[in-house]
Amino acid sequence: MTDHPSDRAARDHSATKQDADTPVYDHATGGWGSLKGVAHIFSEKPSAVALKILGGLNKPKGVMCSSCAWAKPADPATFEFCENGAKATLWELDRKKVGAAFMDQHSVSELKTWHDHDLEASGRLTEPMRYDAESDRYVAVSWEEAFAGIGRTLREMDPKEAVFYASGHAGLEASFLYALFARAMGHQNLPQSSNMCHETTSVNLKSFIGTPVGTCTLEDFEHCDAIFFFGQNTGTNSPRFLHQLKAAVERGCRIVTFNPLRERGLVEFVDPQDPMQMVSGKSTQISERYYQVKPGGDIAVLAGLMKCVLAAEEAAPGTVLDHDFIASETEGFDETVAAVRAAPWSEIEQHSGLTRAMIEEAAEIYLSADRAIGIYGMGLTQHVNGWLNLGMLCNLLMMRGNMGRKGAGISPVRGHSNVQGQRTVGVGEKSSHMPAGKLRELFGIEAPTEDGLNAVHACEGVLDGSVKAMVSLGGNLIRALPDRQRLEEAWPSLRLTVHIATKLNRSHLVPGQESYLLPCLGRTDEDIQASGAQVVTMEDSLSHVSASVGQATPPSEHVLSETAIVARMAQAVLDPNPRLDWEGWTANYDRIRDLIAACFPDDFAGFNERMFEPGGFYRGNPVRERTWQTESGKAQFTAPMTLSALGQAPSAREMTLITLRSNDQFNTTIYGYSDRLRGLEGCRMVVLMNRDEIARLGLEEGREVSLTCAIEDGVTRRVDGLTVTAYDLPPGCVAGYYPELNPLVPLAYHEKNSATPAYKGTPVHVLP
Ligand SMILES: Nc1nc2c(c(=O)[nH]1)N[C@H]1C(S)=C(S)[C@@H](COP(=O)(O)OP(=O)(O)OC[C@H]3O[C@@H](n4cnc5c(=O)[nH]c(N)nc54)[C@H](O)[C@@H]3O)O[C@H]1N2
Numbered sequence: 001m002t003d004h005p006s007d008r009a010a011r012d013h014s015a016t017k018q019d020a021d022t023p024v025y026d027h028a029t030g031g032w033g034s035l036k037g038v039a040h041i042f043s044e045k046p047s048a049v050a051l052k053i054l055g056g057l058n059k060p061k062g063v064m065c066s067s068c069a070w071a072k073p074a075d076p077a078t079f080e081f082c083e084n085g086a087k088a089t090l091w092e093l094d095r096k097k098v099g100a101a102f103m104d105q106h107s108v109s110e111l112k113t114w115h116d117h118d119l120e121a122s123g124r125l126t127e128p129m130r131y132d133a134e135s136d137r138y139v140a141v142s143w144e145e146a147f148a149g150i151g152r153t154l155r156e157m158d159p160k161e162a163v164f165y166a167s168g169h170a171g172l173e174a175s176f177l178y179a180l181f182a183r184a185m186g187h188q189n190l191p192q193s194s195n196m197c198h199e200t201t202s203v204n205l206k207s208f209i210g211t212p213v214g215t216c217t218l219e220d221f222e223h224c225d226a227i228f229f230f231g232q233n234t235g236t237n238s239p240r241f242l243h244q245l246k247a248a249v250e251r252g253c254r255i256v257t258f259n260p261l262r263e264r265g266l267v268e269f270v271d272p273q274d275p276m277q278m279v280s281g282k283s284t285q286i287s288e289r290y291y292q293v294k295p296g297g298d299i300a301v302l303a304g305l306m307k308c309v310l311a312a313e314e315a316a317p318g319t320v321l322d323h324d325f326i327a328s329e330t331e332g333f334d335e336t337v338a339a340v341r342a343a344p345w346s347e348i349e350q351h352s353g354l355t356r357a358m359i360e361e362a363a364e365i366y367l368s369a370d371r372a373i374g375i376y377g378m379g380l381t382q383h384v385n386g387w388l389n390l391g392m393l394c395n396l397l398m399m400r401g402n403m404g405r406k407g408a409g410i411s412p413v414r415g416h417s418n419v420q421g422q423r424t425v426g427v428g429e430k431s432s433h434m435p436a437g438k439l440r441e442l443f444g445i446e447a448p449t450e451d452g453l454n455a456v457h458a459c460e461g462v463l464d465g466s467v468k469a470m471v472s473l474g475g476n477l478i479r480a481l482p483d484r485q486r487l488e489e490a491w492p493s494l495r496l497t498v499h500i501a502t503k504l505n506r507s508h509l510v511p512g513q514e515s516y517l518l519p520c521l522g523r524t525d526e527d528i529q530a531s532g533a534q535v536v537t538m539e540d541s542l543s544h545v546s547a548s549v550g551q552a553t554p555p556s557e558h559v560l561s562e563t564a565i566v567a568r569m570a571q572a573v574l575d576p577n578p579r580l581d582w583e584g585w586t587a588n589y590d591r592i593r594d595l596i597a598a599c600f601p602d603d604f605a606g607f608n609e610r611m612f613e614p615g616g617f618y619r620g621n622p623v624r625e626r627t628w629q630t631e632s633g634k635a636q637f638t639a640p641m642t643l644s645a646l647g648q649a650p651s652a653r654e655m656t657l658i659t660l661r662s663n664d665q666f667n668t669t670i671y672g673y674s675d676r677l678r679g680l681e682g683c684r685m686v687v688l689m690n691r692d693e694i695a696r697l698g699l700e701e702g703r704e705v706s707l708t709c710a711i712e713d714g715v716t717r718r719v720d721g722l723t724v725t726a727y728d729l730p731p732g733c734v735a736g737y738y739p740e741l742n743p744l745v746p747l748a749y750h751e752k753n754s755a756t757p758a759y760k761g762t763p764v765h766v767l768p
């Protein structure tokens with residue numbers, strides 16, 4: 001894709017304001033900067049309701065923050081929210097309105113030239129609308145007409161031609177009905193945002209240790225002696241976690257981080273709720289050691305660490321490995337050890353970009369810890385060999401029995417606030433995601449037996465014409481997916497597109513032949529149904545389920561809850577079935593929670609009674625009892641068959657592209673143009689690389705360049721107009737922002753087992 005109009009708008013938004021020198025933000029994360037960071041979101045003074053909602057955020061009887069999925073402590077701080085949580089909350093409480101009057105003034109073609117920031121900043125969607133091709137505008141439609149139209153068109157097609165996408169926002173109630181609706185209709189094409197995110201986790205952790213989710217709870221962070229961090233940017237993406245990390249450091253826990261960028265949050269932190277730190281400016285150093293690994297270099301790092309553990313065991317036999325654990329709980333240890341021993345240090349150094357001495361130093365910290373936790377994020381999952389990243393991290397932990405005991409385990413940090421929970425209640429393309437027996441028993445539904453489409457496969461279906469309808473429960477698929485240009489071209493041939501959304505985004509501007517924009521309540525909004533005020537529930541990264549109580553007046557009387565919209569769509573599409581009481585369920589969400597408990601009794605027994613427990617109720621995890629729900633019934637060691645997580649080794653002319661989130665965005669929602677914690681301001685159309693690489697490529701700072709994808713498959717993938725910016729990165733790689741650079745990532749370039757796009761390791765050329 002060449003210069004995209006919306007990206008041009010981003011570039012022109014303001015001149016690049018880089019420091020003359022390599023940008024650095026040398027202040028700690030948190031502190032006064034985090035308070036100032038929220039200020040630009042306020043166009044006006046926050047209302048009393050907004051302040052009340054912020055004060056109750058992530059506390060029992062409050063709103064559960066719609067920003068990240070980090071856990072809600074049972075004994076919350078005075079302010080249990082962060083800078084980005086405040087931004088997300090205020091962004092949703094926007095009093096500006098986008099309805100038919102707004103659309104009358106702006107054609108869809110015009111809106112397409114707007115930047116993502118300006119689209120969402122226009123305000124909350126306030127009435128249902130339908131795209132009118134003749135006037136190229138969204139026009140008002142009644143809810144009755146909208147549901148009748150959707151029902152008619154979906155009934156006309158083969159159910160398997162429809163795809164129901166869910167971004168991880170909606171509560172468990174709407175999500176469960178959505179998953180049920182799809183299966184009652186006769187398909188399980190239920191891709192979810194996790195397909196672009198932690199699907200690597202869901203698929204591969206399940207096969208290694210028998211659980212698709214992390215094994216730790218907040219209590220474990222009070223008992224661990226060491227934490228190993230791989231590719232997760234806490235300071236921006238889950239800032240509340242910094243409180244547990246600070247407490248851990250203060251009691252002597254040692255933290256080691258591997259990340260190509262020196263992300264400030266993992267370097268140091270000033271707790272905005274600690275008056276002494278705020279006044280003195282004194283910070284807590286978070287990582288004792290910080291290693292700037294090359295992208296895709298973590299398998300090599302982990303192989304190096306494992307070699308050090310083996311060497312220590314040789315030096316003091318019987319004292320280092322947890323022989324009992326390995327013998328009784330695991331399989332595959334000997335093959336794995338053989339492969340690790342065979343991996344030469346020279347190759348480990350080459351792939352990781354770190355020296356043997358550095359890895360040995362990190363290993364000493366691992367060996368000093370009786371209890372260790374492994375943390376990771378997109379830096380491990382969004383690679384072609386992401387599966388092996390995870391396998392190797394499990395290996396390292398399991399060598400010393402760091403699974404299934406207090407203060408130990410593996411903890412993927414999830415993204416969307418309910419992304420994990422949606423999967424727990426059946427939003428997923430596999431038959432195993434929803435028990436067929438229960439569907440039969442409870443509703444008399446015969447669920448499809450063949451698996452449906454995940455995000456990548458659904459897109460392939462849009463490209464080849466086999467997918468004909470795309471319904472989106474939140475999200476911004478066209479911006480979030482790889483290969484944007486190809487998808488934008490194919491999307492308009494869809495017969496039906498339906499968006500259930502709070503705010504206008506770019507995906508809404510690529511309508512199918514028949515297209516509806518359906519405004520829904522956000523999490524902060526009061527949700528009144530026939531039986532009274534309702535609550536919705538969500539599951540956090542540590543598998544705790546909490547209720548969220550909306551409190552703001554909805555943006556208009558024409559906005560429906562996500563639960564109501566899903567239920568009414570289902571009614572419009574499905575033949576009447578007395579056991580599917582869509583109206584009764586919408587009237588009282590307690591009844592939906594009873595159904596969830598009936599369908600998933602192990603996870604949700606007593607759901608309605610437990611959802612207000614401080615900190616949420618724990619779903620449990622079999623690994624904590626050392627029960628391994630794998631095929632063999634044992635935990636699996638994984639032999640490294642390669643030392644690189646990249647799909648292809650970059651040639652000398654190629655650079656590995658990392659796509660990043662700034663501190664001023666939530667996925668495709670761009671709050672502003674500041675990446676404060678990285679010292680970058682004003683412009684998102686940048687390509688970051690280190691000074692030596694800039695010189696090696698014959699470039700200079702401030703120069704505009706293009707990036708092209710180096711994978712040759714007959715498609716040209718290109719982004720122009722990127723300003724070269726010096727940044728402290730390892731050699732051989734460049735970084736830039738998601739979603740601006742998504743046109744460079746091929747749809748087919750994804751993690752092997754789960755099809756998670758390789759957004760952190762795409763080979764590119766830099767063109768002057
Ligand atoms: N404010 C804010 N919060 C968010 C989001 C947001 O956009 N904004 N998004 C939410 C969502 S959906 C998600 S999934 C999470 C994402 O949160 P994270 O998992 O933190 O994801 P990213 O910021 O994409 O990348 C994480 C880190 O990986 C590093 N990295 C890149 N490649 C490699 C590699 O090969 N190895 C290693 N070790 N590190 C690497 C990057 O430098 C970056 O620091 O955050 C959630 N929270």
Ligand SMILES: Nc1nc2c(c(=O)[nH]1)N[C@H]1C(S)=C(S)[C@@H](COP(=O)(O)OP(=O)(O)OC[C@H]3O[C@@H](n4cnc5c(=O)[nH]c(N)nc54)[C@H](O)[C@@H]3O)O[C@H]1N2
Pocket residue numbers: 066120167168169170193194196197198378382415416473474475476477479480481500501502503504505520521522523562659660661666667668669737738739741742745759
């Ligand atoms: N290059 C690159 N691409 C990536 C990534 C990356 O690291 N690099 N990360 C990937 C990841 S981890 C993820 S999770 C995906 C995210 O992909 P998505 O989940 O599809 O995208 P979001 O940007 O989170 O969706 C934002 C939109 O959601 C709607 N919305 C907000 N709140 C609500 C609500 O309460 N209800 C409803 N119905 N709608 C709401 C608004 O209309 C808003 O415009 O992107 C992926 N894409």
Ligand SMILES: [Mo]
Pocket residue numbers: 193194196197198414415416
């Ligand atoms: Mo995500």
